[in-house]
Amino acid sequence: MDAATTSDRLKEAGVKLSTTLGKAWKKQFQKRDGLFIPWHSLASLRDSLHKGNRPNHAESFVICSPEHLGEPERHNFTMKVGGSLGVHPSTPKSWIEKANVAVCVPSPMAADAWLTQSLFNSGISRDELARSGQNSARRLTDIMEMVPFEDRVLVLSTDALALHRPSLPDDLAGAELPSEVLLVFDPQHASLAKSHQEASTVWEALEHNPSVSTPRALFLPPLAGRSLFPDGNLRSLLGSGARLDELISASVLEMPTAPSSNEETKPGAWRISEDGLRTEQFVQSARSDEAPTLRWEERIPLGGRITKLLTRRRPTARELKTGCMEAAANGKVFVDVEVNWEYRGSPEETCQVTGPKEILHYQPVDWIRHGAVIPTELLMHPNWPPRHQHAEGFLQAVKVHRRDERRDSMVWQQMGWVPTAHGLPAFIAGEQVIPAHEDVTSEIKTPSPETSLRYGFGEISELNWKDAADVEQVRKDFRTILDTYVRSEAWSDPAAAAVILAAALRPCLPLRPKTSIYIWGPKGRGKTFSAETAMYFWARDKSAWIDMPPGSAGDTLAYTEKVLSSVPIWVIDDLAPSASRDAAQNKSAHLEDTIRNVFNNAAKGRSDRDAQAQERNFPIAQLIITGENQLTTPSARERTIPVHIGTGSLHPDHKRTAAITELAVSDGTQARFTSHLISYIRHLASTDSRFSSGPGSGMTSWERMRSWLGEELRRHQKAAVECSSTVGMAAADRAGKLAGDLSVVYALLDDMAQYVNLGDEYRKILDFETGLPQRIRSLTVSTAADHAKASPGQALAQALASALAAGYCHLIDGTDPTKAPENWHALGWTVGHDEHPMPKGICVGSIYVHEGRTVALFDPISAFKIAEEKFPALIPPGQKGPSSWRSMWDEGLMAPNTTRQKDLNTARLLSIKERPSGVPVAIDLLLNGGEPLEP
16 A cells, blocks of 8 residues: 555545544655555454355455554554454365464464464465466465464454454354464553453453363563563564464463563653663654654663561560561661673673662762662762652662562671571571571671671581480589589689589570670680680580680770670670779779679660661570779669689699590580470470470460579579578668579579489489579579678778778867867878877768767768879769768668758767857767677
8 A cells, every 4th residue: 555545545444534644644654665464363264264255355454654663552453353262264164164273462463473374384385375377266276275373373363462452352162163272462552461362352251262171382582581582573473483382382371470560551661671781762753754652672781680678676575485487577677689781791690789668769969869889880889879850760660570489587786596487596606597497587797797707506417306316415414514613613712613514505495695704814714714614515516616706895886786686695804904094994993893783674865877876685595704903883783693713723634624625526416405405495495395385375385485494583582582682682682683694594404304314413403492593593602792891882881981090081070170079090090290199181071979979970072073084993873962961871880879851861969069060070989990899
């Protein structure tokens, strides 16, 4: 059809030139040629052949322009037709009624190409098809009749297979078709998601056709995976000689799953190209001499997709209590963005950009500012980062590209017990998990990756607690541990062995440890060795912690706080005196804050650069500290169990202590025993009848097992409190908490010893009344008694006595200030030039005789200031005067027969005529160095 014949052709097709359609088509073909294709529906041809006739005119016509031949949206039917399935008018009746296979293709021209290729495959030569004559249609029918039955393929056509003809599903469902039907979809300019939706409708209709037993579908391009035929559409494929068997082999017997929609196919939409190497935009292009067209154009030579969403979080308190993972628990979400490109013919390159999910809210140019980590090779790319409207399009395309392949995963930000979906928690140490089959992982940012990977259980194996051989292995390792750590007397004080062994195994219990262990003593006497022997129980490799304690006293408070919230056990090694006073004070302050945080389950609140509150790092680890000197601050000292390692603390036979290290290096028994204990805890929760939850109990078996451990902990605490009753209620309560929190380990060990039939000889070591738990209680009782002597009130009394004795201040006789008081040499007076007593320093109070006793009335402000200034070791910075004076009252250190004034720390001596007031301290107490006199 050329410009001269356009009007005649349109009239022949029944198109009125006065209509909108007629005017548009006439204008379209005024300056160029077009293609005018007769079209016959399958239904009309079937009816004609049944009547013994051949159609003498086309039922409709298809018109398209040459540059769009074969593209579905450019085929325009000129009138309504009786059905959406077309067929070549030369098709014999026998083919329609008895064809072996039918194929339905998305355009008349593609149908003709398929039919031609099918005839070639059946043995018809090109010369036979190329011969022309007056009745070529009849001649083609005769040629088709010659094709053997098994090679006959009924080729049907539609304008676009479901894209433009809503009647197609009904026609496919009701038509008489061969038993095998192949549908070919060639949606050149439609999104894959839309194509899938339309194809599903057509497929379902074909499945409802009773005459069709084997529906097949060929998708060009495919709905999943890469195209087998990347060059051109179906008509060009057939025209280039593609084999039909290759096309049929690419067909499927089931509808593929719905693909992710990379774009909405409308002008302005963005997508990542199929090869993933570039970003494209759907644009409309129109020149004055051609019809508008839509096509994808490259905008950025970079492609990408979101490969993973990673949630990092900690178990909630309820998850740790019940053992069950809560889906609603929040965490920090991070994304991995894969970026792909090829540059000037170089091989394809790929890199990963990682960062918090918030980077997806910003353009790529701002990703670094919001915490993204971008590889150097991508930063070097000349087109990175995309900017302005290209950045918006890139981000839009990346978010949807291959979305169905995106992986969601979660990692725990701490080791130790973590919940699972089935309610029986797993235990993580480094990269190892008990049980090994649980799909749980941890990602610890602090400490260093090398240190984190040193945590583990050695060569763990799954234990069967009903298997005699496995139980025998546990029994053997159990006895070896007790022999090496306790019975060998490697530590001369059994309390030291009891504390170190309990501290090593305390992280196994699903109860947060709150007792810090402070190992102190002279250099070179075995402090670090003692701490390392506890770390041997958490060694991934046999030599993991040999001469390598994990932490140092030089670590910052923030670092240590982060670590203690992430690992099961931690050692702060070598708290030694420092040449710098400020450095020493900073170390001590950091350490004391850490000890208090562990005991109180506290963590510093911090904000980020946007002034938003950060997640607080609550401690979960068992803390062990080594140092050369005792702790001085009462609030920290009273929250630790001290273990003194000095001369003679380790057995003089070096083989006894070397055996502990050798056991770890040669066999890894300590770490293996840790895995035994953790496995036993899970075994208790899952099988022991004591903890079976039962219907309607409201508690899981894990909760019941934890409740039992809590009861045992309180039993151990109560026993320690009763032993410490002589040191005062507050000190006894704190000592009980420390001892019970540590010695509860032996309740669990004794339960396991009974299960594996360890033997009476070994069970005596674990006995509640006479074994290792009692050793820990005795140690905490004696420590509590020492701490009571160093309470804030006692420390202030000692500081005042020392300040007077050193002459930093003095007391005067309240009745005659010019006269030196009795015992003046100890109350701030010295011998003057004339060999008479004279005061030194400032006056901090007066002396009176009250009801037969000599009493000093201190000025509370000046006296405390001198004590604080001159004796910071006794009165550390931050300790206030009012609370210190109040402690002296509470501790019974004030002069007898004095009464504290309401809301004040002073008393008024009513027996004195002037009724003076001040803080009343007996002179005898000051003369005794601030130590209370024996009653």
